[in-house]
Amino acid sequence: MRLARPLENLINQLLKLPTIGPKTAQRLALYILKLPESEARQIAQAIIDAREKVAPCSSCGCLTDVDPCAICEDEEREGHILCVAEETSDVIAIERTGFRGRYYVLNKNFHLMDGFNLDDLHLQPLLDQLSSGKIQEMVLALNPDIDGEVLSRYLADLAKPHQVRVTRLAHGLPVGGDIEFADEITLRRALEGRNDV
Amino acid sequence: MKVIDYRATNFRNLLCVEHQPSPAMNIIVGDNAQGKTNLLEALCVLATGSSFRTNSDRVLVNDQAEAYELSSSYEYDQRCFETNIKYNARTGKVITLNGRKTNPHHPDRLRVVVFTPDDLYLVKGSPSRRRFFLDFLLKQAGAEYGYHLDNYVKILRKRNVLLKKNQANTKTFKLTTEVFVEQAVRLVVARIQMVNLLDQLVGPLYQDISGENLGGLKLRYAISFPLDSGKINFENLRISMLNHLDTIKEQECARKSSLSGPHREDINIYLNNHPARQFASQGQQRSIAVSLKLAELMAIQQAKGEFPVFLLDEVLSELDKERQQRLLEYLQKASFQSFLTTVNLEKNQFADSQASIYRMSGGKLSGKE
Numbered sequence: 001m002r003l004a005r006p007l008e009n010l011i012n013q014l015l016k017l018p019t020i021g022p023k024t025a026q027r028l029a030l031y032i033l034k035l036p037e038s039e040a041r042q043i044a045q046a047i048i049d050a051r052e053k054v055a056p057c058s059s060c061g062c063l064t065d066v067d068p069c070a071i072c073e074d075e076e077r078e079g080h081i082l083c084v085a086e087e088t089s090d091v092i093a094i095e096r097t098g099f100r101g102r103y104y105v106l107n108k109n110f111h112l113m114d115g116f117n118l119d120d121l122h123l124q125p126l127l128d129q130l131s132s133g134k135i136q137e138m139v140l141a142l143n144p145d146i147d148g149e150v151l152s153r154y155l156a157d158l159a160k161p162h163q164v165r166v167t168r169l170a171h172g173l174p175v176g177g178d179i180e181f182a183d184e185i186t187l188r189r190a191l192e193g194r195n196d197v
Numbered sequence: 198m199k200v201i202d203y204r205a206t207n208f209r210n211l212l213c214v215e216h217q218p219s220p221a222m223n224i225i226v227g228d229n230a231q232g233k234t235n236l237l238e239a240l241c242v243l244a245t246g247s248s249f250r251t252n253s254d255r256v257l258v259n260d261q262a263e264a265y266e267l268s269s270s271y272e273y274d275q276r277c278f279e280t281n282i283k284y285n286a287r288t289g290k291v292i293t294l295n296g297r298k299t300n301p302h303h304p305d306r307l308r309v310v311v312f313t314p315d316d317l318y319l320v321k322g323s324p325s326r327r328r329f330f331l332d333f334l335l336k337q338a339g340a341e342y343g344y345h346l347d348n349y350v351k352i353l354r355k356r357n358v359l360l361k362k363n364q365a366n367t368k369t370f371k372l373t374t375e376v377f378v379e380q381a382v383r384l385v386v387a388r389i390q391m392v393n394l395l396d397q398l399v400g401p402l403y404q405d406i407s408g409e410n411l412g413g414l415k416l417r418y419a420i421s422f423p424l425d426s427g428k429i430n431f432e433n434l435r436i437s438m439l440n441h442l443d444t445i446k447e448q449e450c451a452r453k454s455s456l457s458g459p460h461r462e463d464i465n466i467y468l469n470n471h472p473a474r475q476f477a478s479q480g481q482q483r484s485i486a487v488s489l490k491l492a493e494l495m496a497i498q499q500a501k502g503e504f505p506v507f508l509l510d511e512v513l514s515e516l517d518k519e520r521q522q523r524l525l526e527y528l529q530k531a532s533f534q535s536f537l538t539t540v541n542l543e544k545n546q547f548a549d550s551q552a553s554i555y556r557m558s559g560g561k562l563s564g565k566e
């Protein structure tokens with residue numbers, strides 16, 4: 001049986017989303033068709049609204065509906081410490097820790113496999129901030145993998161002429177974790193980065 | 198580490214085999230196609246979770262059955278373990294250790310070193326074969342190596358993508374190369390140490406087995422870049438490799454792939470100061486391959502404190518009487534447990550032996566002769 005064209009179209013559109021496979025797409029599409037029309041319209045409208053109103057902040061890159069964003073506008077934040085993250089989702093996670101510095105979001109998942117050139121990253125606002133002289137420390141909150149390693153070096157190189165201290169997040173044991181269940185590599189990193197009590 | 202007993206059910210032609218092997222040497226004699234190798238294969242699957250002959254578990258199941266089951270109890274570091282593997286085409290493979298589900302990488306699993314006739318290619322085959330041998334051994338000796346190797350493979354692929362996209366003059370490529378070199382040198386340092394250890398071990402082993410008393414057997418790790426200064430350490434290797442990559446940059450751009458690094462290195466095997474690949478005879482090559490495997494056994498013992506179990510499939514063919522005798526004597530005197538298959542065995546080779554000899558016929562193992 002051939003599906004109705006609009007339904008097939010909806011399934012194909014949903015398939016473009018990450019983590020959605022053909023079966024999930026079909027299930028979601030059929031679910032949307034069963035919803036009351038008003039709810040389905042709400043979903044559609046929410047997508048349109050979010051797309052129209054949310055954009056990266058012109059100074060830090062966080063996704064926001066007001067420019068500059070709430071974090072950039074916040075006068076009480078410490079201006080001398082800047083945290084670089086790959087995505088706004090990372091910022092949300094770091095915000096939960098009570099970190100009170102400022103952010104810079106790259107908004108680009110950097111994968112060397114795609115042959116991505118680092119010089120194509122939009123970094124002018126970051127360079128402006130670095131050269132303003134207000135920033136004393138740049139914290140790199142990047143994923144601890146090979147791509148994160150290359151990116152860290154690139155950003156550290158950028159910061160060099162501005163005499164900014166560049167740090168990165170520590171590797172090690174999760175809080176509340178059990179030492180006996182940690183893998184050797186993580187445990188070794190934790191040993192290397194041990195602190196005075 | 199010694200196998201105390203094992204049982205195989207519906208594993209290839211072994212419908213129901215139960216065996217309490219000797220803690221020293223076990224010889225399995227039988228005609229062709231009787232199930233000798235299957236028995237070694239069963240032990241290998243018990244230890245590693247996979248076979249040395251095939252990647253498909255389906256073919257390991259007897260044609261008349263739907264599932265195979267292997268179980269064994271063994272002694273490791275004065276503790277007794279029981280392991281069991283069940284495979285069913287529909288439900289997959291379940292491995293247990295002392296009654297609990299586990300994966301093949303559990304540190305207390307049975308360990309084996311396998312010699313198969315294909316291991317002749319360790320000597321005369323392509324470098325990738327020897328790299329695989331070395332990587333496999335290093336991964337067994339410590340988890341860190343496997344992690345670094347995975348990272349190396351990743352960064353190598355990424356660097357090659359950049360080369361293919363003609364990005365060799367970007368800063369991205371420069372930084373990728375820096376990380377690439379650091380990962381590469383970590384592997385090279387570990388490999389050099391391991392080859393040096395194997396080199397020390399393999400010389401006397403080869404002499405024992407072959408009875409040759411000439412220049413002996415030497416192993417050298419062949420690095421894919423020239424070394425700027427004599428001392429081998431992380432920093433020297435790193436700088437040398439960076440310099441070398443600089444000089445071959447044009448070639449790399451033209452060929453669009455990374456031309457230097459652990460993925461292009463090799464172990465050179467020298468017999469009496471000649472490359473064994475071109476100079477050693479068939480019998481010598483086989484002796485070298487056995488010595489390498491024995492050295493692997495010793496290296497694992499040094500890292501883990503216990504000898505693995507040694508499985509030798511058809512090792513005696515192509516060896517002359519004297520070498521056969523020497524190898525058999527060596528294995529009998531050794532302090533590790535071994536299993537050896539062979540087609541025929543002359544009784545006088547074992548006039549006063551302590552080896553246990555079994556006969557395999559039609560998938561059935563009959564007791565000591």
